[in-house]
Amino acid sequence: MPKETYIPCLLRLFRQYGYDGATLSKISEATGLGKASLYHHFPGGKDEMVQVVLDYLERWLDQNVLQTLQRPGEPLSRLQQMCDRVSEVYEGGKQPCLSAILLLGSAREVFHDRVKAVYRAWIDAIALVLTEAGMSENLAQQRAEDAVIAVQGSLIVSQGLDNPSPFQRVMHHLPAELCRAIGEWEMGE
Amino acid sequence: MPKETYIPCLLRLFRQYGYDGATLSKISEATGLGKASLYHHFPGGKDEMVQVVLDYLERWLDQNVLQTLQRPGEPLSRLQQMCDRVSEVYEGGKQPCLSAILLLGSAREVFHDRVKAVYRAWIDAIALVLTEAGMSENLAQQRAEDAVIAVQGSLIVSQGLDNPSPFQRVMHHLPAELCRAIGEWEMGE
């Protein structure tokens, strides 16, 4: 079996237990592979397993979010589609974000650059949609940042309250909120 | 020396390395205490160290946020004060949130109830200010949730982008955003 087979399983483990908590014993048990076999597929060890999962998630982001945002159509509808995809990947707010987990764990430094690139790409893609819709460069960048902030924050709060409704509510209102009339606190600062 | 002495040091370690990453060796080195001394002050081991830090943070939240919010004065100004205090504790966005770290690490279950209580108390305190200002119960609850979401999310994004400005920007606009005219998407959903 190719190593891609085990990506969903690995993603689940890292999301549930974090980088340190997802021990090779747990990974071995969950995949059904002996530890030695894991090192056959992932010679780089645990770090490589995370990297492969990040490869997968980057591909997912590109195909399901970035490309969706760049397709023709109403800005509001494109943002709506993005939210739908995002809701799927986080299972309606029940699953935490792997990027955040890696940022707040002990492996911060190892994966920080990749996580940073993911956030940047996501924010820039949203901002592009908003500028195309006529929004000023600065405001678009801020609102795009706010969108990712809202996604990440609502995931945290949903985890904290043990209730996915904050995430779902945020995702429901996000597209309209992003497109709301320009100029409200445009001059702010 | 009383064990409270070591709380700032412990907080720093847990924020930097997470629960698993903050090993007893690191804690011993950072505090200057041998393992035996650590277990004299914290017989419950690492878990108790976290609990004591959480005690401290709960006390801090109560004295610096909840009480501030309940004091008399303009709602906007009270929210402004809250943001000032919150900015301090997160060092302007350079420090992550311990609650989020505990939520996303392997010790999730152990501390989940306490973290949940903290988020609940914080949200409810903000909501109370907003209802006092004449906002409807439902909208106040949602906006209060949004406030905590914005704080947590902007901390994550600031960590991710390795740049505290998203957090600072969010904190700067938060009070006004919370108080903005009632009824905009009141009927939504």
Added chain:
DNA sequence: GACATTATACCGAACGAACGGTACAGTTGG
């Protein structure tokens, strides 16, 4: 077709290191 070779997938057992935690004999300060 028969045989040797190679590549792929997998595993049991063990490795050294580090983990969280403990036992105990000091040592210090009131």
Added chain:
DNA sequence: CCAACTGTACCGTTCGTTCGGTATAATGTC
């Protein structure tokens, strides 16, 4: 003297990792 505290040495466990080796299937060679 007594209690609070600490240094040293140690415990058992688990960590991530590696070694040596075994099946199975594919590939090349005559």
